[in-house]
Amino acid sequence: LAILPSIALPLDASLTRPEYLRVILNTLKEYFDVVLVDTGNNISFFTLEAMRASDEVLLVCSKSKGAAATVQKLTKTLADMKNPVDPSKLNLVLNNPNGSDSVFTSQSFASVLKMNLVAEIPYDERVRMAHEDGHVFSIYNKKSDFAKACIKLAQSICPLWIVVPNRNDGGRAKNL
Numbered sequence: 001l002a003i004l005p006s007i008a009l010p011l012d013a014s015l016t017r018p019e020y021l022r023v024i025l026n027t028l029k030e031y032f033d034v035v036l037v038d039t040g041n042n043i044s045f046f047t048l049e050a051m052r053a054s055d056e057v058l059l060v061c062s063k064s065k066g067a068a069a070t071v072q073k074l075t076k077t078l079a080d081m082k083n084p085v086d087p088s089k090l091n092l093v094l095n096n097p098n099g100s101d102s103v104f105t106s107q108s109f110a111s112v113l114k115m116n117l118v119a120e121i122p123y124d125e126r127v128r129m130a131h132e133d134g135h136v137f138s139i140y141n142k143k144s145d146f147a148k149a150c151i152k153l154a155q156s157i158c159p160l161w162i163v164v165p166n167r168n169d170g171g172r173a174k175n176l
Contacts, residue, residue, distance in 0.1 A: 002032070013046075021049040034158045043077060051078070051085045058118060058157075060093045063102035063109045071113050091116045093153065096123035119153035122146055 004024075007013045028035045037054070039047040051057050059074075061067040071092075078085040092115040094106055102109075110117035124146040130137035138147035 004028070016046075018045045018049045021046060022053060025050070025053040036157070043074070048081075048085065051089070052083070054089060056091055057085070057089045058091050058093050059115070060095050062096060063094055063104045063106065065103070068104070068109065068112060071115075075113070091118045093118050094120040096121065118156055119149060121149045121153070 007016065025035065025037070037050040039050050059071060061071060075087060075090065078090075079087060092110050092113060094109065094117065096102075104112070106117055106120045122145045124137070124144060126141065126144070127137045127146055130140070138144070138150050141147055
């Protein structure tokens with residue numbers, strides 16, 4: 001696992017060009033099987049270049065009417081661009097950070113947006129509480145529905161990475 005941090009200063013971001021990002025992403029693809037790029041929820045040239053260079057794009061949102069409208073506007077914008085982002089790359093991850101009440105089922109939400117539903121991360125109040133305390137909830141609560149959904153999502157992103165406990169080393173996980 002290697003982490004390449006984003007540009008720290010807005011002035012530095014203004015000096016970069018889309019071709020710089022293309023070079024960085026193409027170089028990373030030569031060295032890593034999986035490259036994850038966490039972009040902002042915007043349509044900056046960084047986000048667009050990352051989407052164009054990606055094999056898959058995961059759009060993370062809640063199951064709200066506002067989120068549905070925003071995702072529909074985003075997909076229309078991406079399709080109408082001079083150099084459009086391939087809509088078949090777009091996949092949906094539903095997150096319920098504020099609770100699970102919604103007029104949509106997960107499948108109906110994905111269907112309305114015409115996207116593949118990759119994962120749904122369930123709401124768990126204990127996640128918010130752990131975050132406030134500075135703890136990683138899923139590590140300490142591996143049997144929770146939240147942790148299971150995160151593991152399922154991770155395995156869908158990188159299916160060759162299977163983590164299993166090794167009985168010979170005290171139950172610590174190992175990478176196969």
